[in-house]
Amino acid sequence: MAFPPEKYDPLLMKLPIILGAPFMLFILGLGLEIVAGISKKNNVVHSDIVGASLSLFTIQKLIEADRLIIPNAVLWRELDWMVRMYQPFLVLADGNAKAEQSVLLNYVELGPILTIPRALKYKHRLAFISAITASITYLFQPFTSSVFQIRTIENSGPWEATSLETVALARDIDTLQAFVAGAGYADAAVIHNMTDPKFITGGWAMGRFDVATLQYGVEATNCPINPGGTIEEQVDFRPVMFCVKIESEVKSGNILKLEPLTSAIYENEVINGTQRGRAYNGVVFSNSSNPFIQARADAVRSILPAAIFRNMTVQPGGLDAVFDKPNGVLDATRKIYTQHLSVSAKGIYFQPAQSPLPGTVIQYENRLVVDPFPAHFLASILILTGIGGIIVHVLHRNQRKKLRLSAEPGSIGATMALTARSGFGTLLTPYDGELTMEKRLESLRFGLDKRTGAIIAESDDEGSVGGMVLFKTYTPKTLEPFNGKDGGRILLAINGIVFEVTAGRNFYGPNGMYGNFAGRDASRGMAKQSFDLEMLTPVDQPLDKLEDLQPDEIENMKGWIDHFSNKYIICGKLVENGQA
Numbered sequence: 318m319a320f321p322p323e324k325y326d327p328l329l330m331k332l333p334i335i336l337g338a339p340f341m342l343f344i345l346g347l348g349l350e351i352v353a354g355i356s357k358k359n360n361v362v363h364s365d366i367v368g369a370s371l372s373l374f375t376i377q378k379l380i381e382a383d384r385l386i387i388p389n390a391v392l393w394r395e396l397d398w399m400v401r402m403y404q405p406f407l408v409l410a411d412g413n414a415k416a417e418q419s420v421l422l423n424y425v426e427l428g429p430i431l432t433i434p435r436a437l438k439y440k441h442r443l444a445f446i447s448a449i450t451a452s453i454t455y456l457f458q459p460f461t462s463s464v465f466q467i468r469t470i471e472n473s474g475p476w477e478a479t480s481l482e483t484v485a486l487a488r489d490i491d492t493l494q495a496f497v498a499g500a501g502y503a504d505a506a507v508i509h510n511m512t513d514p515k516f517i518t519g520g521w522a523m524g525r526f527d528v529a530t531l532q533y534g535v536e537a538t539n540c541p542i543n544p545g546g547t548i549e550e551q552v553d554f555r556p557v558m559f560c561v562k563i564e565s566e567v568k569s570g571n572i573l574k575l576e577p578l579t580s581a582i583y584e585n586e587v588i589n590g591t592q593r594g595r596a597y598n599g600v601v602f603s604n605s606s607n608p609f610i611q612a613r614a615d616a617v618r619s620i621l622p623a624a625i626f627r628n629m630t631v632q633p634g635g636l637d638a639v640f641d642k643p644n645g646v647l648d649a650t651r652k653i654y655t656q657h658l659s660v661s662a663k664g665i666y667f668q669p670a671q672s673p674l675p676g677t678v679i680q681y682e683n684r685l686v687v688d689p690f691p692a693h694f695l696a697s698i699l700i701l702t703g704i705g706g707i708i709v710h711v712l713h714r715n716q717r718k719k720l721r722l723s724a725e726p727g728s729i730g731a732t733m734a735l736t737a738r739s740g741f742g743t744l745l746t747p748y749d750g751e752l753t754m755e756k757r758l759e760s761l762r763f764g765l766d767k768r769t770g771a772i773i774a775e776s777d778d779e780g781s782v783g784g785m786v787l788f789k790t791y792t793p794k795t796l797e798p799f800n801g802k803d804g805g806r807i808l809l810a811i812n813g814i815v816f817e818v819t820a821g822r823n824f825y826g827p828n829g830m831y832g833n834f835a836g837r838d839a840s841r842g843m844a845k846q847s848f849d850l851e852m853l854t855p856v857d858q859p860l861d862k863l864e865d866l867q868p869d870e871i872e873n874m875k876g877w878i879d880h881f882s883n884k885y886i887i888c889g890k891l892v893e894n895g896q897a
Contacts, residue, residue, distance in 0.1 A: 327723040330399055335710040338392045343703025345386055349464070349687075349696040356687035386461050386699070390454040393706065394429070397451035400713055401432055402423050404444045409720045409772060411438040412764035417755060419763045420772065422446075443716070444450060447709050450702045453707045465584075478677035483670035484587050491615040495600050495664030496657075500617045503657040504624035507631065515658045574623035587666055599661045600654075721770035723786045764788070766882050766887055773887065789889040793813050793838060793856040794893060801826040808888065810838045812863070812874060815889035817882045838891060844874040849887075860893055 328334070398472045399425035408422070418439050424432045429451040436445035487495065506510060600621060602614040629639040629649045639645035724731040745754060761774045766788075773788035791808070796815065801807035807819045807826060818825045818835075825835050833848055842852035844866050855862045866874070 323535065324720070325724055325726075326723065329395060330714075330717070332393075332714070335396060335714065336707060337398055338389060339706025339710065341703075342386075342393065342699050342706065346696040346699025346703060349431045349692055349699065352550040353692040353696065354404065354693075357689060365812060379724065386457050386695075391459045393454055393702065394451050396706070396710070397447045399525070400447040401427075401429070401444055403713070403720075404436075404441055404727065406720055406765065407716050408441070409763055409765045410716075413762045413775070414764060416761060416763065418732055418837045420758065421751065421754060442514050443709050443713050446705055447713075450686060450705050450709075453698050453702055455700065460691040463691045464689055464695060466686055466688055468684055470682050470684045472680045472682065473677055474680075477673050478676045480672045481669065481673060484666055485668035485670070486586055487665045490597070490665050491603060491605075491610065493610055493617065495615045495661045496597070496602075496617045497620075498623070498664060499599060499657040500620040501660070502660045503653050504627070505824065507624050507628045507653065508657060514660065514663075517656070517663070521649075531671070539826045544741065547896065570820060580715075596614065596724065597665065598637030599658050604619055621653065621657055625650050628653055672725050702751070719767075720765070723770060758791035771887060788887070789815075790896075791889050791891050792894045792896065793854070793858075793860065793891070794894055796838075797836045797856050799831075807835050809834045810840070810891040811843055811878050811881065812840050813860075813879075813891050814878060814887060817886040817888040818881070820885065840874060843877040844870040846873060858890070859893070 341645055382468050404424050405422045408419045414420075414553075418441075420441075422435075422471070424435070424444060425433060429448040432444060432448040433452065435443075436448060441589050489495075502511075502514070506513075508803075600618060603610045605614065629646070630638055632639050632645075632649070634641075639649060642648070722735075724734060726732075726735075745757060749757065758774075764770070764775065766773050766783075775788045791810070796808060797811060799806050799808035801819070801822060806817065807822060809818055809825060810816070821829075823829055825831050827835070829835075831839075831848055833850055833853065834842060837853050837856070838861060839853075839860055840863055842848055844863065845852065
């Protein structure tokens with residue numbers, strides 16, 4: 318056995334860990350408050366915080382609160398486990414400890430939550446604070462899951478689109494090709510169940526336009542046409558166009574929404590000039606001397622009614638169901654006729670031309686934001702836990718300095734080593750329950766031997782309770798009676814440590830070769846390897862200070878102490894007369 322024994326100092330209780338863990342919780346709480354403030358001010362946590370080149374998904378995962386806070390919370394619970402494990406030994410180190418507060422106390426089994434009331438009862442302040450903070454860490458999980466959120470934020474601002482077509486009369490209107498195309502598409506749409514082409518939305522034909530760069534959405538104002546007036550007397554014309562507001566998804570090219578804008582009128586040859594806002598009805602045309610044009614007119618007049626009729630026949634219930642409805646024929650006619658006019662309008666009312674169009678860009682951006690309530694609550698408990706943790710472990714580290722544990726407490730072997738030479742274990746049996754042990758040990762007070770770290774028990778009697786050797790303070794005068802005469806106990810002291818050597822009566826009893834040391838301070842004799850009477854100091858004199866011993870003699874004495882510590886029970890300490 319080495320002298321003195323090495324102290325048990327677990328890696329988890331090293332200074333960088335016990336201070337680093339609560340400090341990290343404090344920093345996380347402070348950082349969370351800062352991020353919450355940024356989010357409140359800007360309605361966003363900027364991705365520059367973690368690197369603008371990362372994708373939004375990667376950013377979310379990198380700053381996900383769970384991955385930052387929960388590992389530190391788990392580490393803090395481990396540190397709390399160590400604080401609770403050490404608490405009974407710290408009480409023992411102070412000495413004069415009751416059994417229920419020391420050798421029978423098991424904060425580890427109780428867990429952090431049940432430790433709180435017990436530590437409060439026994440005034441174990443560090444264990445109490447540590448258990449509270451460890452219990453609070455179980456609140457981290459629900460709050461960290463709701464701190465950071467991905468929200469879609471709508472931002473709008475002025476934008477300029479480019480019109481690729483302008484409202485103007487096509488130069489080949491008289492050929493009626495656009496009307497034939499419109500009628501043909503309407504007919505084909507019925508046969509093949511097709512929808513409107515991409516440039517048609519809600520019955521409106523749109524001119525092509527473009528923007529400088531792709532965004533999530535864009536609103537652009539297209540050219541208007543006079544919406545008012547009566548039906549034109551001339552059969553070739555009828556109003557069909559109005560000023561509209563266009564909302565387009567540029568990534569797909571689809572028109573999303575149209576809104577009439579009657580307040581804006583633009584100069585163009587459709588609204589102004591000879592046309593005067595009149596629109597072709599697209600069905601009835603003036604007779605033409607050109608046989609091809611006349612054939613197209615006749616085709617339109619026959620295709621479109623046929624498409625309307627075919628549309629009614631394919632409706633659920635057939636023609637009878639359509640005619641039974643109040644507006645069945647009107648609805649079927651309106652659908653096909655509107656589609657025909659829309660497709661035709663694309664070919665007769667637009668001409669290529671580039672011009673700027675004022676618009677509004679709407680950007681839908683996924684942004685990382687902080688929910689203020691869980692953020693502030695979580696930041697508060699992180700900061701409080703960090704501050705409390707630093708205080709607890711600074712004080713706890715100072716308290717552990719007075720401990721001298723040679724092995725990790727908790728194992729059966731470590732328990733046996735701590736109590737093997739103490740003797741009080743003889744009062745207990747393997748089948749004793751907790752209440753029985755409390756009753757058997759209630760009259761004892763426990764402590765730790767400052768030199769070896771062994772658990773010792775003290776009593777106010779002469780050193781024995783129920784045949785159990787207890788730790789007691791002796792003076793040279795009170796030690797002398799324990800010399801083994803008349804079959805009594807045999808004690809001797811070496812360098813202030815009192816040993817129970819009754820088991821070695823053959824050596825230390827009245828007739829033993831070391832009998833002179835029984836009931837006396839044997840320090841000088843052990844150091845000088847001499848058993849003569851002159852090695853003993855009279856019991857009415859002060860204790861031998863051993864100041865004249867040589868280094869090798871001191872080593873001899875230490876060797877005897879090691880030998881006696883391994884073989885016999887340490888039952889007390891030796892002090893000057895009058896100090897016990």
